[in-house]
Amino acid sequence: AQSVAQPEDQVNVAEGNPLTVKCTYSVSGNPYLFWYVQYPNRGLQFLLKYITGDNLVKGSYGFEAEFNKSQTSFHLKKPSALVSDSALYFCAVRDRDGNNRLAFGKGNQVVVIP
Amino acid sequence: DGGITQSPKYLFRKEGQNVTLSCEQNLNHDAMYWYRQDPGQGLRLIYYSQIVNDFQKGDIAEGYSVSREKKESFPLTVTSAQKNPTAFYLCASTVLGNQPQHFGDGTRLSIL
Numbered sequence: 001a002q003s004v005a006q007p008e009d010q011v012n013v014a015e016g017n018p019l020t021v022k023c024t025y026s027v028s029g030n031p032y033l034f035w036y037v038q039y040p041n042r043g044l045q046f047l048l049k050y051i052t053g054d055n056l057v058k059g060s061y062g063f064e065a066e067f068n069k070s071q072t073s074f075h076l077k078k079p080s081a082l083v084s085d086s087a088l089y090f091c092a093v094r095d096r097d098g099n100n101r102l103a104f105g106k107g108n109q110v111v112v113i114p
Numbered sequence: 115d116g117g118i119t120q121s122p123k124y125l126f127r128k129e130g131q132n133v134t135l136s137c138e139q140n141l142n143h144d145a146m147y148w149y150r151q152d153p154g155q156g157l158r159l160i161y162y163s164q165i166v167n168d169f170q171k172g173d174i175a176e177g178y179s180v181s182r183e184k185k186e187s188f189p190l191t192v193t194s195a196q197k198n199p200t201a202f203y204l205c206a207s208t209v210l211g212n213q214p215q216h217f218g219d220g221t222r223l224s225i226l
Contacts, residue, residue: 009154032212034214034215036214036217041202041219041220041222042219042220043118043120043204043206043217043218043219043220044157044204044206044215044217045217046214046215046216049212049214051212090156090157099164099170100145100162100164100208100210101159101162101172102159102215104149104156104157105156106154106155106156107154107156
């Protein structure tokens with residue numbers, strides 16, 4: 001069964017500093033990987049995905065993520081964090097069979113300090 | 115605008131009562147999903163449907179029921195058998211394949 005680990009409960013970063021949110025996954029075969037962001041009392045918003053091709057994926061709002069097959073990781077990064085990036089971030093994985101089910105990590109709260 | 119609409123935004127359930135959460139999408143998506151979100155636990159899949167008149171149990175289906183009579187609608191009923199229903203419920207949809215799921219803005223269910 002597919003699974004995701006997001007090892008840190010909360011990530012604190014000063015505004016303007018680089019932001020990294022970690023994600024490791026477990027899946028049989030090659031994965032589809034996704035990052036989502038959630039603001040309070042809202043649904044999840046899609047940020048970016050890895051399907052195939054370049055290991056560095058660029059997404060919305062200046063975010064990017066690097067797929068590392070040997071380390072089974074898909075860390076989310078942003079070169080310069082904004083206060084408005086403070087939110088809950090979820091990594092998700094699914095395998096390439098036909099069931100279209102995603103497995104989500106427990107989420108990371110990001111706090112950007114002004 | 116295309117999107118997913120969940121209603122109501124807040125819902126209160128009395129002891130022994132069944133309640134139904136609505137989810138409607140106008141994205142022409144094939145697949146629809148229901149998740150439960152509890153603090154610190156991420157999203158857990160309750161039920162999903164990839165085609166009209168068919169649905170499958172997710173990881174925590176006990177105490178819940180669904181129907182998929184129309185492509186655009188996937189209501190979730192929280193039955194009295196669900197003893198701990200207080201949570202934030204999220205509906206999502208997607209086209210089949212490798213596309214991301216799109217989410218509604220959720221329904222927060224509480225017990226009176």
